[in-house]
Amino acid sequence: MSSPVWNFFKVSEKDLKLFVCKTCNMQIPRGGNQPRQFNTTNLIRHLRTRHTTEYGYEYEKQARIPKTPVTQLTINETFRRLEPYSRDSKRWRDITTKLIEFIGLDEQPLSVVENTGFRRLISFLEPRYAPPGRKYPTDVCLPQLYETVYTHIDRLMKDNVTSISFTTDIWTSSACPMSMLSLTAHFIDPNFQRHNLLLHCQEFTGSHTADALAGAFGRMFESWSIPRDKVHAVLRDNARNMEKAMRDAALPSLPCMAHTLQLVVSEGVLSQQSISDMISSGRCIVGHFKHSPLAYSRLHDIQKQLGQTTRKLQQDVPTRWNSSLYMLQSLLEQKHSLSAYAADYELPCSFTSNQWKLIENMTSLLAPFEELTQQISSSSATAADVIPSIKALTRLLEKTADSDHGVKTSKTTLLEAVQRRFADIGSENLFVVATILDPRYKERYFPDHLKPHLRDVLRDVVAALPGHGTQQPISLKACGSKSPQKKKSAASSVQAMFAELVDENEKLRAEESPLTSQINLYLSEPLTPHSGQPLAYWQANKERFPALAEGARAYLCTPCTSVDSERLFSTAAHVMDEKRNRLTSKNAEMLIFKKKNLPFMLEN
Secondary structure, eight states: OOOGGGGTEEEOSSOTTEEEETTTOOEEEOSSSSGGGOOSHHHHHHHHHHOHHIIIIIIHHHTOOOOOOOOOOOHHHHHHTTSOOOTTSHHHHHHHHHHHHHHHHTTOOGGGGGOHHHHHHHHHHOTTOOOOOTHHIIIIIHHHHHHHHHHHHHHHHHHHOSSEEEEEEEEEOSSSSOEEEEEEEEEEOTTOOEEEEEEEEEEOOSOOOHHHHHHHHHHHHHHTTOOGGGEEEEEEOSOHHHHHHHHHTTOOEEEOHHHHHHHHHIIIIITSHHHHHHHHHHHHHHHHHHTOHHHHHHHHHHHHHTTOOOOOOOOOBTTBHHHHHHHHHHHHHTHHHHHHHHHHSOOSOOOOHHHHHHHHHHHHHHHHHHHHHHHHTSTTOOGGGHHHHHHHHHHHHHSOOGGGTTTHHHHHHHHHHHHHHTTTGGGOHHHHHHHHHSTTTTTTTSOGGGHHHHHHHHHHHHHTSTTGGGSOOOOTTTTTOOOOOOOOOOSSHHHHHHHHHHHHHHHHHHHSOHHHHHHHHHHHSOOOOTTSOHHHHHHHHTTTSHHHHHHHHHHTTOOSSOHHHHHHHHHHHHHSSGGGTTOOHHHHHHHHHHHHHHHHHHHO
């Protein structure tokens, strides 16, 4: 903070070693010949002796700052401040807590605390802190932080959950002989914020039978004290053991939409011999470059000569149909480069002009499936997207396009597979009600003759939700409806009938239940844009449609895929890699649990 003395003096323009008093223009020495010797002592003395008024009322008022006494540290205190922190000190515990958070959030091995580079960094940043060995974070810090995060997640669920959905999957590590079973929870809080939390990623030993899976799920739900009546749905894959396990555990379940699309494409396109041979040839071409740096170098030189961006070809994964699409697209993109390469060098196989055309048409045919897969795999996708997405995909496959040449049979087979695999979605109440409660869709994707029945289904489902009886009904007056007018004396019998018909209609409207009124008003309003956010709509309209808003919290929390569980295993693969292949299953679960859930606690 600058001294208030500068309000009364300025530096001389002729000699920097002098001050000039703004009141009397007297020149006063600054206290030395070098800048480091300059001070304000002479200035304060000048104010005291020559300008008592200014000094007494102005300077002292501005300089009235509490002064802290300066005390010199004793020798013992000085040495004590150089001593390393004891493990009982708050500073040491706080740094260690941040250290274990760093290990969990950045997927670092617990042994990082013993690495030379890490210890040198810590010693430079805080010389008084001595990091513990790996045993202390493993045995003490990790369980303590796990319990802290567990308590936070448990409280978050108990305070906000009225209905909850789950996703689950099984993963086997390639680094060690361990399989893990996951369970992630999805719910919407009263402020219409979506929460996706990891509850379990535990070791699953033995055979993956339906009985073993059902028992594991039962224990998972018991450990979190989750009532079965709050379980809305569990998203799973299409495996028969998983489907039977859900039935045996008395858990409502739905198949993952992304897995079903995988089956549709596999049996509708990839199972055809001509397509399968074409993909196999593409796999050989990509493999040729993957296993030969020299071949890749030559291909890159050709790409530069042709003015193309140097890109690598993509290898496919047989269990992911879209990876085969990416491979074909990368081959098609490098068509001219590959042709030039084949003119000078040997390739294990090549495509004919008809095959190149088939690849082009096949990528066009599968592009909508890839677009749909990306949409339903987003974190905001819900069960409400299933029926509209399949309706749109079916209509697209029914249309004729110029790119159908050579793939008409595949297109027909795809359409049949879609219709067969998704035949039951229209009879699944969860999909139906979720679609209606999404303001982007409502009942517009259903046939007209079913719409009256759909309103009855929505009314019955919402009325059965817990706490519906406490909702305040929306008033017809607030919605702009006019109050019925009194019956006037009719001038003729026909006029009397007019009035009687109007009165009967008003009586029927008056007898409508508050919930029915909410449903009718909600469905009569225009749809929100497809790019809109359904939860933002319900947050803004929960006062107008209180009962329907509770229904939206229950039904829009359900995802349409089990992608969250699959993404979880990417984290598991980083935690259980070749450097940590001896990590116990208990410590692995705590590290994964902390990695996925700790950010939710830090946000608060």
